[in-house]
Amino acid sequence: MSTLQPTLELRGIKKTFGHVSALKGVDLAAYSGEVLAIVGDNGAGKSSLIRTISGVYRPDEGAILVEGEQQAFSNPAAARAAGIATVFQDLALIEVLDVATNMFIGQYPRRGPFVRRKAMEREARAFLDELGVSVASVRTEIGMLSGGQRQIVAIARAMRTGGQVVLLDEPTAALGVRETAQAADMIRTLRERGNAVIVVSHDMSLVFELADSIQVMRLGEVAGVRRRTDTTRDEIIGLITGAITGDRLTA
Ligand SMILES: Nc1ncnc2c1ncn2[C@@H]1O[C@H](COP(=O)(O)OP(=O)(O)OP(=O)(O)O)[C@@H](O)[C@H]1O
Ligand SMILES: [Mg+2]
Secondary structure, eight states: OTTSOOSEEEEEEEEEETTEEEEEEEEEEEOTTEEEEEEOSTTSSHHHHHHHHTTSSOOSEEEEEETTEEEOOSSHHHHHHTTEEEEOSSOOOOTTSBHHHHHTTTOOOEETTEEOHHHHHHHHHHHHHHHTOOOSOTTSBGGGSOHHHHHHHHHHHHHHHTOSEEEEESTTTTOOHHHHHHHHHHHHHHHHTTOEEEEEOSOHHHHHHHOSEEEEEETTEEEEEEEGGGOOHHHHHHHHHTSSOOHHHHO
16 A cells, blocks of 8 residues: 555644644544545544635645645635545535535536536436435425435535545534434445545444544544554554553654
8 A cells, every 4th residue: 555656645734723733743644445534532633624725724834635646725615626625523515505416516417507507406316316315305495304314415516526536524423323324335336435434433333334544533643544444443542641641752
């Protein structure tokens, strides 16, 4: 694996908000066909990291490379254009629009100035069916769905936009048992498709079920990165809490 070029690489990313150092020089490597889990306590910098990769925040220092090429995203649209699809912790779905429209935001199929509504609905339906997602109608307004169903639609949208990198920030936090299993299946599908998948999660069962690698964040730094098969829950929890000293500090 280490001989392969990462699909996404971060080098020395720093980000401060006033007096708060949210990211203090973060490295990361995500590979095609793998799931990288990012774990850490509340405030460790996980969402700041996701927002930096997805163009919401500009890093103060450091480099973002996609397929080995350095990138500077001035906004989320620029990151999307470079193949980075994101499901944010605070879902960016538009409540008054329906399921199909949300899935195609910014990419409506058009004929001249007109959105091809029927084609869009057909494609959205076919895509959700293929994923086994149970939404009664793609004309349902997002605001009428449960939190869990919205989350599934947001993941489906990220899958449909088909970036080579897919970022998911707490994708299962609001989900019931059945929907969590469905989200896990969707993440496996992304991996099988050859995407580099990054999942932020507090759910250790999900992390150990899905991840190929686990990166632990602590107080804005990387406390450690482990292959899932080379670590244990106890070690990961120790790295999260600081009971086990991070790699950076022992180096
Ligand atoms: N836009 C912002 N303005 C000011 N401070 C911020 C901003 N975004 C994040 N922070 C601060 O940066 C630190 C890291 O926050 P972040 O949201 O990245 O943590 P997290 O690991 O995602 O936490 P959680 O598990 O609770 O989602 C926190 O101290 C937070 O208050
Ligand atoms: Mg967060």
